[in-house]
Amino acid sequence: xxxxxxxxxxxxxxxxxxxxxxxxxxxxxxxxxxxxxxxxxxxxxxxxxxxxxxxxxxxxxxxxxxxxxxxxxxxxxxxxxxxxxxxxxxxxxxxxxxxxxxxxxxxxxxxxxxxxxxxxxxxxxxxxxxxxxxxxxxxxxxxxxxxxxxxxxxxxxxxxxxxxxxxxxxxxxxxxxxxxxxxxxxxxxxxxxxxxxxxxxxxxxxxxxxxxxxxxxxxxxxxxxxxxxxxxxxxxxxxxxxxxxxxxxxxxxxxxxxxxxxxxxxxxxxxxxxxxxxxxxxxxxxxxxxxxxxxxxxxxxxxxxxxxxxxxxxxxxxxxxxxxxxxxxxxxxxxxxxxxxxxxxxxxxxxxxxxxxxxxxxxxxxxxxxxxxxxxxxxxxxxxxx
Ligand code: FA5
Numbered sequence: 001x002x003x004x005x006x007x008x009x010x011x012x013x014x015x016x017x018x019x020x021x022x023x024x025x026x027x028x029x030x031x032x033x034x035x036x037x038x039x040x041x042x043x044x045x046x047x048x049x050x051x052x053x054x055x056x057x058x059x060x061x062x063x064x065x066x067x068x069x070x071x072x073x074x075x076x077x078x079x080x081x082x083x084x085x086x087x088x089x090x091x092x093x094x095x096x097x098x099x100x101x102x103x104x105x106x107x108x109x110x111x112x113x114x115x116x117x118x119x120x121x122x123x124x125x126x127x128x129x130x131x132x133x134x135x136x137x138x139x140x141x142x143x144x145x146x147x148x149x150x151x152x153x154x155x156x157x158x159x160x161x162x163x164x165x166x167x168x169x170x171x172x173x174x175x176x177x178x179x180x181x182x183x184x185x186x187x188x189x190x191x192x193x194x195x196x197x198x199x200x201x202x203x204x205x206x207x208x209x210x211x212x213x214x215x216x217x218x219x220x221x222x223x224x225x226x227x228x229x230x231x232x233x234x235x236x237x238x239x240x241x242x243x244x245x246x247x248x249x250x251x252x253x254x255x256x257x258x259x260x261x262x263x264x265x266x267x268x269x270x271x272x273x274x275x276x277x278x279x280x281x282x283x284x285x286x287x288x289x290x291x292x293x294x295x296x297x298x299x300x301x302x303x304x305x306x307x308x309x310x311x312x313x314x315x316x317x318x319x320x321x322x323x324x325x326x327x328x329x330x331x332x333x334x335x336x337x338x339x340x341x342x343x344x345x346x347x348x349x350x351x352x353x354x355x356x357x358x359x360x361x362x363x364x365x366x367x368x369x370x371x372x373x374x375x376x377x378x379x380x381x382x383x384x385x386x
Contacts, residue, residue, distance in 0.1 A: 037086045053109040057116045147384035154360045162234040170233040172219035178209040180218040184339045185297040212240035216257035224340035230262035247368045254356035261349030270350035298330025309365045327354030
């Protein structure tokens with residue numbers, strides 16, 4: 001009776017007893033009774049092993065178990081291996097027939113094992129991927145990116161306020177010459193601002209009388225020299241003075257200079273502009289006061305103070321008088337206009353220079369101006385820096 005198992009031709013289960021065994025003694029102890037194997041027993045063993053192999057490979061739950069099943073079913077010491085070794089003792093005809101049957105069973109089981117290996121490998125990979133999985137829907141961790149320094153925030157705010165009023169931004173060098181920093185600004189030779197006490201001179205061979213600018217007012221001169229009226233500019237920048245620092249003073253600080261020159265500009269324009277600026281920066285509650293003051297490049301001149309945030313105007317250790325001085329201002333002196341070639345009969349103007357650090361301490365209620373430049377992270381964290 002012939003048949004086939006999954007397309008593999010097999011010999012009849014009950015094959016006739018072998019007629020010829022060339023070398024019976026060569027068949028090893030693989031028979032059921034431990035003696036030589038006859039062909040029918042070999043066929044039974046093949047069928048048993050086919051079924052057992054399929055079962056073992058299907059039951060392997062991991063690649064390691066599959067490898068163990070491989071050794072048990074297809075290894076050298078397996079019953080299949082014994083049948084294979086026994087082939088050598090058979091007559092040629094039977095050897096060919098049984099050899100084919102052995103190859104079929106081995107081929108079939110190798111295929112079964114391979115498919116199981118593929119399935120287990122895929123499972124192992126998916127398990128690995130699942131264990132390694134990244135949840136793409138989780139929000140990412142943002143590294144701290146810092147923020148603008150409070151002085152930059154204040155400067156941007158002041159400049160932005162004036163840009164919205166139609167002013168433009170002007171700039172000048174931090175190292176100035178005597179003419180722009182003093183003479184053109186109507187600061188006579190004997191003015192205290194010229195003494196070594198206030199100014200920091202720079203020694204560059206071939207360039208006498210250079211100094212670190214003491215105020216941004218020199219930008220007024222550079223602007224008027226470079227364009228005809230009307231002028232509406234703001235000039236932010238760093239300035240240097242020979243000063244000892246204290247809670248409201250630094251030796252290196254920042255100012256914003258403003259200059260307006262046009263026909264018919266009056267002190268009322270200056271006052272209105274400054275009030276609008278103070279309200280924009282500090283809100284309507286803070287009071288500002290105008291005090292007459294002297295600056296050689298304006299006439300009349302004034303100083304503008306804002307009520308101290310700490311004492312509310314009563315007077316304390318921080319402010320002394322209850323007021324924190326914010327800026328100097330005035331109507332541009334006719335001599336300054338003429339120094340720059342402007343017709344002082346036709347044009348008038350106002351100018352002011354305010355300290356950016358002073359605005360910052362008033363805005364953020366900072367008890368000591370030096371905190372702004374010390375780089376202390378605990379202080380800067382308040383502004384999102386660090
Ligand atoms: C001037 O510098 C004038 N150039 C201002 C000016 C411009 C007047 C145009 C008229 C027309 P003063 O030295 O007062 O003025 O300084 C102006 C402002 O800078 C002060 O009101 C204050 O806010 C700030 N300031 C002055 N000295 C210091 C300092 N050591 N540290 C921090 N801020 C200062």
